Amino acid sequence: MSRVIMLIPLDNNVGISTISLSLIYFFKEKIFYSAPKKSILYFSCVNNTHDSMFIFLKKHCSKFVHFLKNIDFSQEILNSSEYFSLLNKTIENIYKNKALYELILIEGIQQCFHVDATEINHDISQNVSAEVIFLDNLKKYSFQNVQEKVKKIKCLTKRKKYKNVLGIIFNKINSPLIEKKYSFIKKLKIINNINKNIITLVDHEKIFRNVPFPIIASIPWNKNIQEIYSIDIYKYLNVELIHLEKKYKNIVKEIMIFDENDINLFNKNSSNIFVIVAFSRLKDFIKMLHIVNANKKKIIAIILTSTSLSKEKVIFLCKTLIEQNIEFSITKKNTIEILTQLQNFTFHEKLNNIEYVSALKEYICSFFDLFYITAKKKFTYGIKYSPKEFCYNLKLLSRKKNKRIILPESYEIRILQAVSICQENNIAQCVLLGDAKKIYSIANHHNIFLQDNIEIINPDSIREKYIKRFLELRKHKVIDQHFARKQLENNITLATLILESNAVDGLVSGSVNTTADTIRPALQLIKxxxxxxxxxxxxxxxxxxxxxxxxxxxxxxxxxxxxxxxxxxxxxxxxxxxxxxxxxxxxxxxxxxxxxxxxxxxxxxxxxxxxxxxxxxxxxxxxxxxxxxxxxxxxxxxxxxxxxxxxxxxxxxxxxxxxxxxxxxxxxxxxxxxxxxxxxLKKPVNDLSRGASVEDIIYTIALTSIQAI
The missing domain is CATH 3.40.50.10750 (Isocitrate/Isopropylmalate dehydrogenase-like)
Structure with a gap:
């Protein structure tokens, strides 16, 4: 049986995708390393088939990672019928796959997608009995800042109880990019203006001493991991590469738009500049290049926009760039289009770079606490089902038993709706007691689909043959055939006798009759x-x-x-x-x-x-x-x-x-x-509340089937 782990973000900008990716690698390399055939099932609560991490996993990890698709809670309204339908679908998918995978990793929904993200994450995690790992960021590595997070966590867990918390991961500690929505160019400047490459954590126990859960990892923000290479930009913009400098991994520190009237921009102390140049200004740019790059390498790469010439002609015109080992590429898009596209670049776009992903996962995995991740929490007493788990298991056990359950109240709309669903899902073999024409007429009138092979017993055609058995079971009472015939006009009594004769395995009634009407015949005839x-x-x-x-x-x-x-x-x-x-x-x-x-x-x-x-x-x-x-x-x-x-x-x-x-x-x-x-009772007879919903009836049918020997 696999482990089910769910990552639940407590804030936006916690790096949930990179944590998911790193956990997958951590389990593969550190836990499943001796058994390569053991596989992992991964899915996100937001449809992520176009997400760069999903694409990367699909491309590079399909041998040991499988994917559960078509799960998307980002547009669902909490407690709507569509929401419950998707939740039930998710639960069923997980339980079907538990025996097939060693790890099922669920990526929770972030607040930015949905106002009810907290409730949705709680519903999913608790109804599949997932081991929960909370994710949060930490803008400043200090006791005070951690206490603010602890206060928020305690407030959440007091309002929403989690029965199986594995621990918490603090990511992006001391990141300068948390909270503010910087443009890509602004982020680039912030990153490259920071001197320290890695911020080391100290006094770990002191700072995290009041956190209510185990610290699975505390991961500092790392400038080296965030650095952008020119190749990352080329791939994102999908431009045509003409000359790529292979000797160096060119780190981009600034992006500028060429303007021959403002050459001083290129004369300042910055280096590793990536320049966007309109092809019409190529000659002016080359003139300026002799001045700017004369003493040290300032400009490392350019994009020529609005280029309509052939590749050969461009190479001829750009000999100076090649001589100075400056990378360059061309595109038909104009400068404004390229700049607009570039502003939407995120660091997740680097997930198509295998070297970047390798460095990223190694860095993050180095902070994981193996003890807390492998210390699977167990309940102190047996199995404990969540409501939806229990209901799923009800249907599963009933399906395996496949018992025949008779329902004497066959003209009731709710009964017919429940029978239709039980048929469709093979929950039990439902037997209706009534006139077939009348039953199908009611079903058709209310758009209830009943399969042609459903078993319907007409009470008028069998009533006489049960009179003798009724008299035998009630022989201690002074009754005659007339009385017996009168009693058997009641469909519940007749259905009870059918059950007693072993023609069916169980009985469900009470949607339109009292508890006494259901129980009395059972006590008299089944015992x-x-x-x-x-x-x-x-x-x-x-x-x-x-x-x-x-x-x-x-x-x-x-x-x-x-x-x-x-x-x-x-x-x-x-x-x-x-x-x-x-x-x-x-x-x-x-x-x-x-x-x-x-x-x-x-x-x-x-x-x-x-x-x-x-x-x-x-x-x-x-x-x-x-x-x-x-x-x-x-x-x-x-x-x-x-x-x-x-x-x-x-x-x-x-x-x-x-x-x-x-x-x-x-x-x-x-x-x-x-x-x-x-x-x-010797045989299962179960009573419905007269206010029973269709769902109530389905689960009562399932329970009756499970009780049957």
């Missing part, structure tokens, strides 16, 4: 399994960054200690289906021995029963909700609790508490709940 003495319910609560189970919130009004213990054991078995280690909180208004009374005693007894039946289970009770979910509160109220403030199953003392709590959380926190899921 409890060999491990259970009662039927209970669980809800999967999909909170912002985690998935919890609440039980029992729908069926048992006031369970005794034995029943509470049974509910806890049933809920733990449900969670184990997903490979998640159960951590059960038996909830009360009291923690430990801080309270007393019959309710607290009941919960204490129930906890003891669970421990006796399943000694290895992680459980605590009685415990208050805050101590069950907060490590800080748990240390204060229950320092010896095995839950450690990280419970994932919450057993409520009665139906009042459970039902009120789940609806309060669902509505107030705007969370998503799947269920109630019934537990303890």
């Amino acid at each position: 409890t399994d060999n491990h259970s003495s009662l039927v209970s319910s669980s809800l999967f609560m999909l909170l912002h960054d985690e998935v919890l189970i609440y039980s029992d919130c729908a069926i048992n009004i006031n369970p005794n200690a034995e029943e509470l213990a049974e509910i806890a054991l049933q809920s733990s078995r449900l969670l184990e289906i997903f490979g998640i280690e159960p951590r059960i909180a038996m909830l009360s208004y009291s923690t430990g021995f801080s309270g007393s009374g019959s309710t607290v005693d009941k919960i204490r007894t129930a906890t003891r029963i669970v421990k006796n039946k399943k000694p290895n289970v992680i459980i605590d009770g009685p415990i208050q909700y805050d101590a069950a979910v907060s490590k800080t509160v748990c240390k204060l109220k229950a320092p010896d609790s095995p839950i450690l403030g990280s419970a994932n199953i919450f057993i409520f003392p009665d139906l009042n508490a459970g039902n009120i709590a789940y609806k309060a959380v669902q509505r107030s926190a705007n969370t998503f709940a799947i269920g109630p899921i019934l537990q303890g």
